[in-house]
Amino acid sequence: MSSLRHIAIIMDGNGRWGLKKRNNRNFGHKKGVEVVEKIIEHCIKKNIRFLTLFTFSTENWKRPKKEINYLFSLLENFLKKKISQIHKQEVCIKFIGEKKNLKKTLLSSINYSEKLTKNNKKIQVNIAFNYGSKNEILNTANILKKKKLRFTEKNFENNLFTKNIPNPEILIRTGNTKRLSNFMLWQLAYTEIFFEKKMWPDFNTNDFNKIINKYHKITRKFGNIDGK
Numbered sequence: 001m002s003s004l005r006h007i008a009i010i011m012d013g014n015g016r017w018g019l020k021k022r023n024n025r026n027f028g029h030k031k032g033v034e035v036v037e038k039i040i041e042h043c044i045k046k047n048i049r050f051l052t053l054f055t056f057s058t059e060n061w062k063r064p065k066k067e068i069n070y071l072f073s074l075l076e077n078f079l080k081k082k083i084s085q086i087h088k089q090e091v092c093i094k095f096i097g098e099k100k101n102l103k104k105t106l107l108s109s110i111n112y113s114e115k116l117t118k119n120n121k122k123i124q125v126n127i128a129f130n131y132g133s134k135n136e137i138l139n140t141a142n143i144l145k146k147k148k149l150r151f152t153e154k155n156f157e158n159n160l161f162t163k164n165i166p167n168p169e170i171l172i173r174t175g176n177t178k179r180l181s182n183f184m185l186w187q188l189a190y191t192e193i194f195f196e197k198k199m200w201p202d203f204n205t206n207d208f209n210k211i212i213n214k215y216h217k218i219t220r221k222f223g224n225i226d227g228k
Contacts, residue, residue: 003169004170004212004215005048005050005166005169006048006049006050006051006052006165006166006167006168006169006170007043007048007050007051007169007170007171007172008051008052008053008054008168008170008171008183008184008187008188008191009039009051009052009053009171009174010054010171010172010173010174010175010180010181011032011053011054011055011174011200011203012173012174012175012177012199013028013174013175013176013177013200013201013202014028014029014032014200014201015028015029015067016175016199017031017032017199017200017201017202018030018031018201025067026067026070028199028200028201029070030074031201033074033078034201035201035203035204036053038204038205039203039205039208040089040091041089042205042208043123044122044123046212048123049123049124050123050124050165050166050168051123051124051125051126052096052125052126052127052128052162052165052168052184053125053126053127053128054128054131054181054183055127056071056097056128056130056131057130057131057181057183058098058130058131058132058182059132059182061101072102072106075106075109075129076103076105076109079109079110079112080109083109083112083117086113086117087117087120089122090120090121090122090123091117091122091123091124092117092118092119092121092122092123092124092125093113093114093116093117093125093127094124094125094165095110095114095126095127095128095129096126096127096129096131096136096161097128097129097130097132098130098135100130101130102130110129124165126162126165128183128184131161131183132182133180133182133183133184133185133186134182136160136161136186137160137186140159140160141156144156144159147159156186157186160187162184162187167187167188167189167190167191168184168187168188168191169191169192169215169220170191170192170193170194170211170215171183171184171188171192171193171194172194172196172211173193173194173195173196174196174198174200174203175196175198175200176198176199177195190220190222192215192220194211196211
């Protein structure tokens with residue numbers, strides 16, 4: 001059975017789901033947050049140590065300003081209302097991505113959430129917000145150059161946003177779209193990828209368990225013949 005420490009998810013389909021149900025993309029985003037809470041709780045039960053959620057990409061700035069503002073408010077309100085409960089669950093919150101261009105109030109909530117939960121050990125939830133993998137890789141290269149470090153795999157990984165986080169064993173993308181969309185391109189080199197037809201607001205713990213069960217049946221070879 002393959003070990004499982006880290007699951008990453010591209011939570012796609014919120015807007016389309018909202019348009020289908022209420023002709024309102026923001027309604028889908030709101031429902032998507034409810035699914036996030038359930039998946040975090042389920043990961044705790046499954047003893048999964050790391051969960052990374054792709055919530056807002058560097059490319060998402062191209063969306064209508066009204067939708068962007070709603071997404072930012074949704075995250076800020078979630079942190080303000082839920083951070084005490086998250087802390088009690090021993091969840092560590094970490095944001096990966098660029099913090100520039102974010103509203104001061106949102107940035108304050110992000111920094112407070114990270115500081116409050118930094119010593120929690122049950123699960124680390126990485127929120128990929130204002131995140132783009134190409135940008136991360138270029139920034140890392142510049143850091144190595146500035147520090148005058150050799151361009152080695154170890155040095156590179158030690159300066160990514162995901163420093164000290166194991167690479168995901170599983171990537172799930174909902175919404176019936178089969179692409180990576182500039183998400184964790186370095187970290188996903190040997191990740192098992194599962195594309196799910198359901199849109200994120202319809203995704204549930206049964207779907208999650210089915211993917212985990214499929215993963216455990218995979219022999220991960222990492223370039224070898226027998227997987228050893």
